[in-house]
Amino acid sequence: MAQGSARPGIDSRILTEGMRVLWVAIRTEPWVFTAALVGALLYAAAAVTSASVLGAVSERVILPAIAEGRTTAAAVAGAAAVVFGVGVLRALGLGARRLYAGLMQFRMQAHYRRAVARKYLQLPLSWHQRHPAGQLLSNANADVEAAWQPLAPLPMAVGSVAMLVIAAVAMLVTDPVLALVGFVVFPALAAANVVFQRRVSPVAARAQALRAQVSEVAHESFDGALVVKTLGREDTETERFARAADRLRDAQIRVGRMRAAFDPLLEALPNLGVLAVLLIGLVRIDLGAATSGEVVQIAYLFTLLSLPVRSFGWLLGDLPRSVVGWRRVRAVLDAEGGTDYGDAVLDGDHGLAVSVRGLSFSYADTYTDRRDDTAPESARGLDAADDGPTARTTVLHDVDLELSPGRVTALVGPTGAGKSTLTMLLARLVDPDSGRVLVDGVDARDYAHGELARAVALVPQHTFIFDDTVRGNVTLGADVDDAAVWQALRLACADSFVAALPQGLDTRLGERGTSLSGGQRQRLALARALVRRPRLLILDDATSAVDPQVEAQILGGLREADLAGATVVVVAYRRATIELADEVVYLEQGTVRDRGTHAELLARSPGYHRLVTAYEQAAAQRSAEAAARSADQEAVR
Amino acid sequence: MSAPARTRASRADARETAAPALHRSTDSAWATLRRGLALSPEFTRGLPVTVALAVAATFGKVVVPLAVQQIIDNGLLAEGGPDIGFVVGAVALCAALVALTALCSYVMNTRLYRSTESGLATLRRKAFRHVHDLSVLTQNSERKGALVSRVTSDVDQISTFMQWGGILLIVSTGQVAIATTLMAVYSWQLTLLVWVCFTPLLFGVRQLQKLLSRAYLKVRERTGEMLGVVGETVVGAAVIRAHGTEERTARRVDATVVATRAAQVRAQRLSMAISPLAELVSAFTYAVVIVAGVALGVAGSLTAGQLVAFLFLINLFIMPMTMATEIFNEAQNAIAGWRRVLGVLDTVPDIADPGPDGKHLPRGPVTIRFDHVGYAYPGGPRVLDDIDVDIAPGRRVAVVGETGSGKTTFVKLLTRLMDPDEGTVLLDGVDLREVAFSSLRSRVVMVPQEGFLFDSTLGDNIRFARPEATDEQIREAVAELGLGDWLAGLPHGLDTPVGQRGESLSAGERQLVALVRAYVADPDLLVLDEATSAVDPATEVRIQRALDRLTRGRTSVAIAHRLSTAEAADEVLVFDRGRIVQRGTHRDLVARPGVYADLHASWVRSSA
Known part of the structure; x- marks a missing residue:
């Protein structure tokens, strides 16, 4: 991951924090740890x-057996059994260590993945909007x-520390x-480890970042393959x-050279x-301060310890990345916020009456400029992911609105x-800075969860x-029979393409399933609603x-369906869509400029008039030009 | 639009994805390895020197403990007290040997890293280029992510083997051979025994590794599913909240997390078994050799010293043998990686450059001729049937028809994204298959429906068509298309970052950039696949204006979704069920009953 670029070298802070993470x-x-x-x-x-x-x-x-001919079968069998027995203990120890170390790692991963995902589900949408999706995915x-x-x-590192201590004590006892x-060599080994980690960390982090870049370039280039090809x-x-x-x-070669x-x-x-x-031991023996046997014993202790010390190096090597990962995961788990619910209940099954009173809303200024309609999506790509105080951009200002059932x-x-922000407030995906959304006369925030x-x-x-x-995508787990699913698909004009899918309602969709076109996705989402x-x-x-033809069919269908009693809000560009509405609310720069029927607004609101007729004017101009041109061409002939 | 028409369309899509896939290698592991090494000459460059250094380093590693043992036995524990002169001399020699070993090891590893990384970079470049050379059909037969893996993680899979396993394989084989020879000098019977003990391990481990690779596949699948569901909690945050399905999603997360952990633990159980198994076999071997050795000794065919030496040599034998399992594992990984990279390189591009004989089209508006052209996607029915049409230079042609009528296929044949099964597509009288790619791609430019942008600045994206274009030229182009006001309204002008795939811009603005890009490319034939998505009216007007100016003075063919495009065209081609059923100007066609009049009527209903 590119985030690895933040990977620090090892220092005492990382060391203490790393130990805390391990703890x-x-x-x-x-x-599990004890077993390992x-x-x-x-x-x-x-x-x-x-x-x-x-x-x-x-x-x-x-x-004794071969040179002196003194042996018994029992002695030989016993010797073989001891050698084999020690081997079995080695195998058992090795197996247990690896199995339980793995188990511990996987269990911790599972705990934290669940915790992070649950936190994502619990945090409000406004929090999600401040954090790029890619970052949240890599957190999990x-x-x-x-x-x-x-x-x-x-476990091996802890074991090797234990062995180091035992060895040190054994040496001290043998010959101080x-x-x-x-005590010179072991710290030298530790120092070499630390120096290596410190030197190699930034280079390795850079290599990791470059690896991500290679992948990004390939991804982008293959995504744009058609453009690349058609422009040669x-x-x-x-x-x-x-x-x-x-x-x-080059970065990898540098890392390699250090290794x-x-x-x-x-x-x-x-x-x-x-x-x-051996050399110093020789002097000690010469002085009579040590025996040959003692020197030999210390020499053995040395050779035995070279491998365990390296395992401590591996642990140190993983620590900085671990600390960075931990901090990021912790930042998610410690994030504050959630949506508060009341205990009001929505009765009946009539269309809802909605009134919006003095509604204002602003986004944290995380993204440099422009347009709110795409803000929720775009903001993710540019957000610095910092929850600190930021400037805010007002998107809606003192909006009043009545939606009759x-x-x-x-x-x-x-x-x-x-417009988009207003729709999110109506559905209580976000809460306003000030003002209220009343649904059937009750503040949206006072309804119980799920209402x-x-x-x-x-x-x-x-x-x-x-x-x-397809079925799961439409029902989202709601208890609905297939007939109702087909009915919804029919209303959304999605029935025929779903029927043509290889397994109909059971066709798997999404990343690893059948992919749909943008229009098909929209129709499915509509059926879901x-x-x-x-x-x-x-909408x-x-x-x-x-x-456009299908859109007209869909919107026409909505009016005839059982939904007739529902209150409907449509954000629209196309004139045909607008004309289906009983009432039009014209928004400009976060405030309601005017409201009325399409014809009324067309007549009295210059901004509205400009907006909905701009396209028609251009079209008229074009056909005039085209007519002139074909006249020219005929004249030339 | 009628339901059967849409059904046809989705079937056509399904066929398209079942089109010419990437090559699947059936080469043996050995052949794959040889071909893989040959792909990057860097891998084997200077190999003899590296192997020599590796042998020296291994020799040092084996000899140093021996030397220390000798110093202890013959110097320190010499009869009659320590032999000071010997010990000091031997220690000095030994220290020199340690230093030399370290040096050899350093130089060898440096060389290995350099050759490996250079070889991998070459491999990536070759595979990347080849992906772009494949036809659109082949490219679409794989997920984009899967193609990316072929130049990233699949290549990475080779690196461990090349940096470590390969050289160790050579050295270890040598070490096993030497150990076997030395052991045989002491006792051929015991040597045979050692081999008998170890052979089952090698086979057992191979079996275990087969199970293991299946287990790892499961882990990868489960992890993929788990990440997908966890991703939904983020990407689907709004939908989940809008429909109140938090609990259901949480349960899905739990289920996949648990399944992933279970798969991981299962794989771990198999993988951790390998090393203890090797430990067990070596312990067993020692025990057996002690019993058999003593028996041989008692029988008089082996001395005690020989048996002790033999026990030491077993260690020399075991070290590379236990490593062998890991080396084979890496070798398998590497071969799997090479197979997938070779899968790309072995796929012959079905739409290829004619090579040095390629013809070059002269400049100036293009004449188009479709000479009885037919096309069917592999394994599917005809989607274009006997298309025979001429388009005069400089004409603006609109192509209309319902989804699945064949208009998109027509455009793909015109731009040679695909070749026809029957008949010929000719530009300026030359068969498209004979036109050099360099000429084709500079004379014919296509603007696809989704104007893909690269994650860079606006200017860079426009310049993509012509890298040498200056900012001044680009600004001029923008102005000439009547988009000066739009550019001026952007906060950073040409330096405005567009975001990934251009997502910081609106859909309409992305189309504008694609149009300017096409204009800068200055083609003689412009092929447009109009976007269907609705954009806000101000941008819509800009797109119309830009399209209008862009098509001036060139031949242009546009798949029209906008009424205005059809109205403005010099000529409209109406497609229905793979044939051109009507042809004429908008005014003529709309006056006659037929497919076009019907289409027009529904257009008018929706946009009036």
């Missing part, structure tokens, strides 16, 4: 023993993964002076990609330590007038198709990608 995991899964740790210690102990066991077997069984995926990555090497060599830009695109790939190559220098160093240090022990109201206005969602259906311009069947028999239906330019 959270240990506290959450104490038994026991495995690690068992393996370490068995590994240490196996070398000496083999030595002892050589000395006590093999030599890459960041959770990164946070718990060190759990894999953790020789132990000093150890394959060469320049390949160059652009090759530049990204070459930058990645290439570090790994041999790490391997050489314990060896040099052993040699130092069963009437169709069209919201019309230039881009940026606040409004059951009675109000908003169909946005850019809808969302779940990775589910209709199947709920909403008492307030809000936010919900048929923009549908052919």
Whole structure:
């Protein structure tokens, strides 16, 4: 992920915070951790023993048996059994450590993925609008993964620390002076680890970011393949990609060079330590301060420790990324906010009456400019994801509005007038800064959870198709029979394309399923709203990608259906759509400029007149030009 | 529009996705490896030196512990007290050896990283280019994300093997061979025994790895599903709240998270089994060798010293053998990666440049001729049947018809995104298949329905058609299309960032950018697939104005969704069920009963 670029090097702050993160995991899964740790210690102990066991077997069984001819079958079998037994312990320890370390990692990932997803569901839409979707997805995926990555090497690292301590004590007891060599080499190893992590982290982070870039370039280029092909830009695109790939190559080679220098160093240090022990040991023996046996023992302790120390290096290597991942996950889990509900209940099944009183709304100024209609989507791409105080842009200002039950109201206005925002407030997807939305006379905020969602259906311009069947996408889990689903599909003019899908209602849609065209998606979203028999239906330019003919058919159908009693709000551009409305509300710059029938507004509101006739004027001008041109052509002939 | 027409259309779409897919390699693992290595000469460049260094480094790693052992046995524990002279000399020699080993290892790894990364970059570039060379049909037969993996993660899969496994494979094979030879010198019987113990492990591990790769596939599938559902909580945030389905979504999240964890644990259980298995086998081997060795010794065919030495040599043998499982694993990964990259490179582009014999079209408005052209998508019925039509240079032609009538296919054949099954498409009298791509793509420009923009500035996107264009020229082009006021209204002019796929702009503005881009390309034949989406009236007017000026002085063919486009055309081609059923000016056609008059009537109803 590109976010890896924020990956810091290792320092004491990261170290303490990293330890805290690991502690959270240990506290959450104490038994799994204990099992893994026991495995690690068992393996370490068995590994240490196996070398000496083999030595002892050589000395006590093999030599006497072959050289001196003194043996019994029992002694040989016993020796073999001991060697095999130690091996079994090693295998058990190794298996247990790896199994439980993995288990711990996966369990923690699962805990936190669920927690993050639940938080996403609980946080209000306004919070979602402030955070780019890509960032939230990587919080739930890459960041959770990164946070718990060190759990894999953790048991071995803890085990190796334990072994280090035991070894240090054993050395001190054997010969304090020789132990000093150890106390020089071990910190040197630790220092080498830290230096390496610090040097390689930024370079590795850069490589990671460049890897993401390579992927982005490829993604974008393949997405635009048609444009690339039809403009014949394959060469320049390949160059652009090759530049990204070459930058990645160079960064990877740099990382490689550091690894290439570090790994041999790490391997050489314990060896040099052993040699130092031997030399100094020689002096100690000469002085009579140590025996040969003691020197040999310390030399052995050294060789045994080179591998475990490296596992500590792996843990250190994962720590910075883990801390960054943890911080991001925590930021989501600690986010404040939710939607408060009252306990009012919506009675009856009539169309809802809605009155809007003195409504004002502003967006946090997270995105540089312009237009509100696309603000919710676009804001995500540019949001700095900072929840700190920001400037706000007022989108709606002191709006009053009455929607009578069963009437169709069209919201019309230039881009940026606040139409989409108003629809979201009507459906209580967001709450106003000031003013109130009254539904059947009760403030929308006072209804119990689920009451409004059951009675109000908003169909946005850019809808969302779940990775589910057609049926699942229409019902969204509501208890509705297939006949009702088909009825809704028919009203939305979606029945014939659904019928043509390979498995009809059971066809899987979404990312891994059949893909639909923009118009088909919109019609499905419409069916999703209709199947709920909403008492307030809000269409936010919900048929923009549908052919005009089909749109007319859909909107005509709505009036005839059982929905006749529902209150309908339509955000519209096309004149045919506007003309279906009983009343038109004309918005400009966040305020209601005028309201009335289409004919009334056309006559008295110059802004409205300009807006709805602009296209027709241009068309008239064009046909005049075309006529003139064909006249020219005929004249030429 | 009638229901049967839409049904036809969706079937046509389904066929299109079942079109010529990427090649699936059936090469053996060995052949894949050889071909893979040959693709990037960097991989094998200087390999002998690298292998020599690797051998030296491995030699050092084996010899240093031995030397330390010797110093202890013969120096420190020498009979009659430590031999100071020997120890000091040997330690100095040993230290030099350690340093030399480290140096060899450093140089070897540096070389490996360089050759591997350079080779991977080459591989990426080749595969990337080839994806663009494939026809639209082939490109659409894969998800875009899957194509991206072929140049990213599939290539990455090769890297571990090349940086580590490959060289280790060579060195380890050598080490096993040397250890076997040395062991055989001591005792061929025991050597045979060791091999007998280890052979089942190799087979067992292979079986285990097959299970494992299936388990990992499950993990990937489950993870994909889980991320999809978690993604819905974010991308579908508004819909979920609007319909109050938080609880249901939470349950879906739980189910997929649990399923993912279960798959992970299952895979972990299999993967963790491999190393302990190797431990068990080596412990068993030691035990068996001790028993058999003592028996041989007692029988007099082996000395105690030989048996002890043999036990040490087993260690030399076991190290590479236990590593072998990991190496094979990486090799399999790498071969799987190469297979997928080769799958791209082995797919022959069905729409290809005619090569050096390619003809170049002269400049000036293009004459179009469709000579009895027919087309069917692979495995499907005819979507175009016997299209025979001439279009004079400089004409503006509108193509209309219901969805599924064949108008889109007509345009794809005209721009040579596909080749006809029957008949010939000729531009200026030349068969399109004989026109050099460089000439074709500069003379014929298509503006697709969705004006795809790259995540860059407005200026860069316009310049995409002609990289050498200056800001001044672009501004002029914008002004010439009558869009000067629009550009002036943008906060940063040409430097305005458009966002991913241009999503910071409105749909209408994206179309405007696509039109300017086409204008800057300055083609002689302009092919347009008009967008269907509604845009706000001000932008609509701008699009009309720009279209109008863009088509001046060129031949143009537009799939018309707007009435005004058909009205303004010099000529309208009406498609129905794969044939051209009417042809004439808007005024003529609208006066006659027929397909066009019907279409027009419904147009008028909806937009009047």
